[in-house]
Amino acid sequence: MIAQGISGLMRPLLSGLSVSKIRFVYLCGVTEQHHPPGKQGSERGFSSTHKLQDAPGESSSADQVTVHFINRDGERLTATAKEGESLLEVVVNQNLAIDGFGACEGTLACSTCHLIFEKDTFQKLDAISDEELDMLDLAYGLTETSRLGCQVCIKKSMDGLTVRVPMDVSDIRRQLEVGKQSKQ
Numbered sequence: 263m264i265a266q267g268i269s270g271l272m273r274p275l276l277s278g279l280s281v282s283k284i285r286f287v288y289l290c291g292v293t294e295q296h297h298p299p300g301k302q303g304s305e306r307g308f309s310s311t312h313k314l315q316d317a318p319g320e321s322s323s324a325d326q327v328t329v330h331f332i333n334r335d336g337e338r339l340t341a342t343a344k345e346g347e348s349l350l351e352v353v354v355n356q357n358l359a360i361d362g363f364g365a366c367e368g369t370l371a372c373s374t375c376h377l378i379f380e381k382d383t384f385q386k387l388d389a390i391s392d393e394e395l396d397m398l399d400l401a402y403g404l405t406e407t408s409r410l411g412c413q414v415c416i417k418k419s420m421d422g423l424t425v426r427v428p429m430d431v432s433d434i435r436r437q438l439e440v441g442k443q444s445k446q
Contacts, residue, residue: 327418327421328340328342328343329342329420330422331427333358334361343416346415348413349375349411349416350364350368352416363427364412371397372400376398376404378408378425383407388414391413394409394410402428408428
């Protein structure tokens, strides 16, 4: 009887949280906020990922960090990030032109947010989890300084950070799209 009561109380809470939101809250220690369905981000490349996080009001420039991404074409993309955001969130929230980035929306179910760091920066990052290592094993172009962008959270000390997107990506959606085009 008590278990049914607790289950009834928890169901509305759990139904409002997806796995990616729960994992993000745990990883970066940021509180989840809800928005009406009409306020989601625009579409990007192969990704169906919508804007992952909105902060109330504008952040002051003191709370912001500049991050540079070198995309697959060698183009340098510069974004402003908030402390606590993951690099995946920076790409999605800033709508950066990196095709296929973040297919699983940060749930550690793919390696499409694979990034390559400079050696000195890599050594300063938080410890890598076994789950992240498992996903990195599936990444193309793996290096000794590879990490998943969904697992690296921005800190003020990262201001001016430059990361490189590998040339290739393991994304089944590309194979499916090519298959659809060849049938037409």
